[in-house]
Amino acid sequence: MSDTTVPEVQPMPQEARAGLDRLAALDAGLARVEAEAGELPWRVREPGFSGLLSAIVGQQISNQAAAAIWRRCCALPASRTPEGFLALDDDALRGAGLSRPKIAHGRAVAAAFVSGQLASETLAAMGDEEAVRALSSVRGLGVWSAEIYLLFALQRQDVFPAGDLALQAATCDLRQLPQRPGAAALRAMAAEWQPHRALAARLLWHWWRHRTGRPSMDDPPG
Numbered sequence: 001m002s003d004t005t006v007p008e009v010q011p012m013p014q015e016a017r018a019g020l021d022r023l024a025a026l027d028a029g030l031a032r033v034e035a036e037a038g039e040l041p042w043r044v045r046e047p048g049f050s051g052l053l054s055a056i057v058g059q060q061i062s063n064q065a066a067a068a069i070w071r072r073c074c075a076l077p078a079s080r081t082p083e084g085f086l087a088l089d090d091d092a093l094r095g096a097g098l099s100r101p102k103i104a105h106g107r108a109v110a111a112a113f114v115s116g117q118l119a120s121e122t123l124a125a126m127g128d129e130e131a132v133r134a135l136s137s138v139r140g141l142g143v144w145s146a147e148i149y150l151l152f153a154l155q156r157q158d159v160f161p162a163g164d165l166a167l168q169a170a171t172c173d174l175r176q177l178p179q180r181p182g183a184a185a186l187r188a189m190a191a192e193w194q195p196h197r198a199l200a201a202r203l204l205w206h207w208w209r210h211r212t213g214r215p216s217m218d219d220p221p222g
Contacts, residue, residue, distance in 0.1 A: 037210035105140020
C-alpha cells in the first residue's frame with residue numbers, strides 16, 4: 001500500500017464493472033462520464049487504523065497538503081499502527097504537520113482499536129449503516145469519514161457521502177442544475193442509483209476531476 005492519503009489504483013472487480021454498466025443504462029448523465037472522461041480508475045484505501053488515520057489527516061485540507069503531511073507521518077516509527085501512534089509524542093506529530101485537533105482525533109481512533117472498540121474484521125462484517133454508526137461514534141470520525149472508509153477501504157457499492165462538496169458540485173454540473181444541491185437534496189437524488197450509489201459517487205468524482213482538473217477523492221496527488 002502506498003503512503004499517500006488518497007486511494008491507489010487496483011484492478012476493478014467484475015461486480016463493479018457490471019454495476020457501472022447498469023448505472024449507465026439507468027442514467028444518461030452517468031453514462032456520459034466514462035464516455036467523456038475515460039475509464040473509471042478503481043481506487044482503494046488500506047483498511048484498519050492506517051486508512052482511518054489517513055482520512056483524518058486529509059480532512060478539510062487539499063489533497064496535496066494532506067499527501068505531504070501523510071508522507072511525514074509515515075516516516076515516524078510505527079506511526080501507522082495504533083500502538084505506535086499512541087507511543088509518539090505530540091512534538092513529533094506536530095513536526096509532521098498534524099494540528100492539535102488531528103493529533104487528538106488520531107489518538108482517539110488509535111485508542112479505539114487498542115481497546116477493541118474498533119476492529120477491522122468486525123467493521124468488515126457489519127452492514128453499512130451499522131458500520132457508519134460504529135465509526136462515527138469515535139472522536140474525529142464523522143459520518144463523512146466513515147462513509148469514505150466504507151467506500152474506499154471496504155469497497156462497499158451502495159455508500160454515498162452526500163455531504164461531500166465535490167460530489168455536490170459534480171452533480172450540479174453533470175445535470176446542469178441551477179444551484180449546487182445540499183446533502184439532503186443530493187441524498188434524495190442518489191436514491192435512484194441504489195444499490196450502486198458508491199459507484200455513482202466514484203463516477204461523479206471522476207467527472208469533477210475531468211471537468212475542473214482539480215484533485216478529488218478518487219484522484220492521486222500529482
